[in-house]
Amino acid sequence: MEHRIESMDVGDKIFQVVVPTEEEMEIRDGQRRTVAKKMFPGYIIVEMIMDDESWYVVRNTPGVTGIVSSQDDKGKVEPIPLDETEVNSIIKQMEAEAPRVKVGFERGQSIRITDGPFVDFIGIVDEINEEKGKVRVMVSFFGRETPVELDFLQLERI
Numbered sequence: 708m709e710h711r712i713e714s715m716d717v718g719d720k721i722f723q724v725v726v727p728t729e730e731e732m733e734i735r736d737g738q739r740r741t742v743a744k745k746m747f748p749g750y751i752i753v754e755m756i757m758d759d760e761s762w763y764v765v766r767n768t769p770g771v772t773g774i775v776s777s778q779d780d781k782g783k784v785e786p787i788p789l790d791e792t793e794v795n796s797i798i799k800q801m802e803a804e805a806p807r808v809k810v811g812f813e814r815g816q817s818i819r820i821t822d823g824p825f826v827d828f829i830g831i832v833d834e835i836n837e838e839k840g841k842v843r844v845m846v847s848f849f850g851r852e853t854p855v856e857l858d859f860l861q862l863e864r865i
Contacts, residue, residue, distance in 0.1 A: 842859060
């Protein structure tokens with residue numbers, strides 16, 4: 708989109724193109740990785756002055772398959788502008804300092820403990836606390852189920 712804006716010389720009408728993303732922390736193979744994930748896959752936000760020329764550039768850009776729009780009584784398709792509070796909310800979410808933690812575990816799932824005093828024990832995920840990055844696992848000791856709170860990095864799927 709940005710290359711098209713430049714090549715068609717409409718930079719004075721189309722100001723900004725944003726792909727809404729947020730930082731997400733994934734835990735794979737026992738390693739924490741921060742990755743940028745699209746908040747709305749397949750969507751971009753375009754800040755522009757709406758006129759026939761800028762509208763033509765946006766809707767005829769290769770890869771643009773559809774636009775959030777409405778149709779008037781005469782059949783003319785018009786894009787629906789986002790409210791300023793909606794845009795500010797999306798931008799604020801993008802600028803959040805702490806990355807969201809993507810949890811690879813589900814309640815009731817069997818896991819193996821890979822670190823700490825309970826290494827190699829098998830347990831069942833009982834509760835997930837994404838804010839703290841902790842998981843409560845039910846581990847069997849001498850025939851009794853005992854809750855153990857562990858970090859995401861201390862677990863692996865079976």
